[in-house]
Amino acid sequence: MKNIWTILQREFAGYFASPIAYVFMIVFLLGTGIHFAYIGDVFTIDRTEMRLFFETLPMTFLVLVPALTMRLWSEERKLGTFEVLMTLPMTPLQITLGKFTAAWGILGITLLLTLPIPIILSTLGPLDWGPIVGGYLGSFLLGGAYLSIGAFASSISRDQIIAFILTALMLSFFVVIGQNDVLALVGDWSHNLVTLCTNVGFLPHFDSIARGVIDSRDILYFLSITGFFLALNRFTIESHRYA
C-alpha cells in the first residue's frame, strides 16, 4: 500500500510539473462549461438538471483522457527510467496501481471542480440530487475505465503520440458499439450481437447511472473493465523482462 502511495505521489507531482494536468483541467472545464451553458441552453429551458452535462462526458473524455495517460509508461520507456523503476523493490502491480490512481486522482479533482455547476443550479430552482450524485459517480467510474485503457495503451507503446492515438481508437470502439444507431444497425443481423454490444459498450451502462439509477451491475461493469485493463497493463510491463 505504501509503495502504491509512493508511486502515486511522484506521478501526481509529475502531472503538475508539466502543463498536462493544467491543460487537461482547463480544457475540460471550459469545454464542458461552455457546452452546458450555451449549446445546452441551460438558461432558457425551464428545468434545473445536469443530464446534458453528463451525456457529453463520454465524448469529452474520449479526447482528453488519452492526453492524461499517454506519457504514463511510454515516457519511462523512452527515457530509460523504466529500468530504475522496475529494479525498485516493488511489484509490477504496485507500480501499475500507483500510476493509475495518480491519473484517476487528477480526473477526480477535475470532476470536483465542476461542482459549482450543480450548486448554482440549486439556487435557481429545485434540484433533484439523485441523478447528480449518480452522474458524478458514473463519470468517475467511466473515467477510471478510460484511464485503465489509456494506461494499457501507453504500456505497449514507446511513443506518446502513438499511445494517444491507440487510446483514442480503443476508447472509440467501446463508445461506438454501445451507441443506439449502431445497436439498431447490428440488430438487423443478430439479436445476440445486440446483447453483446449493449453489455460491452460504455454508453448503455453510463446512461443508466447518469440518469440516477445506480445499479450494482453497471458499477461492476466499469470496475471489471478497469480491472481487466490494469491486469493487462501489469502483464505487459512484467513481460518486458522476458523480451
Next chain:
Amino acid sequence: MIDIQNVEKYYGSTRALCGIRCQVSAGKIVGLLGPNGAGKSTLMRIVTTYLASSSGTVSVAGFDVATDPLEVRKRIGYLPEETPLYREMRTENYLRFIGQARQMNPIRLKERLTYVIDKCGLQTVARKPISNLSKGYRQRVGLAQALIHSPDILILDEPSSGLDPNQIVEIRELIREVGKEKTVILSTHILQEVTAVCSEAIIINRGQLVAQGPLETLTGAASQGSQYIATIRGDSESVFEAFKAQSELNQITLAESLGESARYRIQTSNTEDIGELVFETVRDAGLSLSELVRERDDIESLFQRLTTNS
C-alpha cells in the same frame, strides 16, 4: 555474493549470452569488460532482475533472481547505462523518492540523504531540477540514487561514460571509496578504468566468458612475467655488472641512453615485485636510481588477445 551459473539470454533468436558462469565475492570491486555489444549490460540487467535469463540461475546474497526478485532488488544499488533520471524533479526530491520507494524509514532516509548529497558533491544542485544539471552532475545524481539505501552490492553500467577527465577522476575516487565496504561491479570498455579501480575483472566477448580473476593473475598470465623500466645514473658497465650478479635481475637490457644516465629494461619471469631488489642493487653498487616504473599495460594486450580472435 553473486553467483552466476550457466546463464543464457536470447533476444528472439539472437543469442546475447551463452553459458556465463562466474562468481563475485563480497567486498571486491570487479570490472566487467568487453567490447561494445559483448553482453555486459545484458548480464547486469539479469543480475539486477530487470531482465530474466533464458536459462541458468543467478543468486545474489543467497536469493535467486527468478524466485525472490524483491529481496535481490533490496540489496542492490543500480546505475543503468546512460543514467536515466526523472528530468522534471529536483535532485533532492528525486533522491527522496528513490529512498521512499526503497522503503527506508523517514529518519534514516534523512540521514542518508545528507550523506549521499555530501559524498557525491551535490550540495550546490540539491534544489535544482535535474534537467538543468550538467552531464557530470547527472552522473553523480545517478550514483547517489544507487547509494541512498546503503546497498551491499552496487552495480554500475558504464559509470564514467560521457564525463570529462576531471569528473572521471572524481567518480573513480568515489567508487574506490564505496568499494572499501561494498561489493561493486562496474562495466566499462575503458581499460585504464579497470586498472585504476578494480581488483578483479570479468572479461566477456560475444556473450561468452573469456577470462575471470584478480587483475594480477590475469595480466600475469598474459605476459608471463613483468617488465620494469629503470632510469639509473652512472656508468652502464657497472650497472650491468651489478645486475648480472643477481639471478632475478640478469635479464637487463639497455633501452635508451640519456647522457649521464640511461634507461634500462628489466624482464622478470615471475610476477613478484622486484622493486626493492632493484633499489638495493643500485645502491650497493654506488649508483643512483632516478626512476623505476613497472609496466602495467598488460591488461590492454590481454583484452585485445581475448576479444579479437575467436
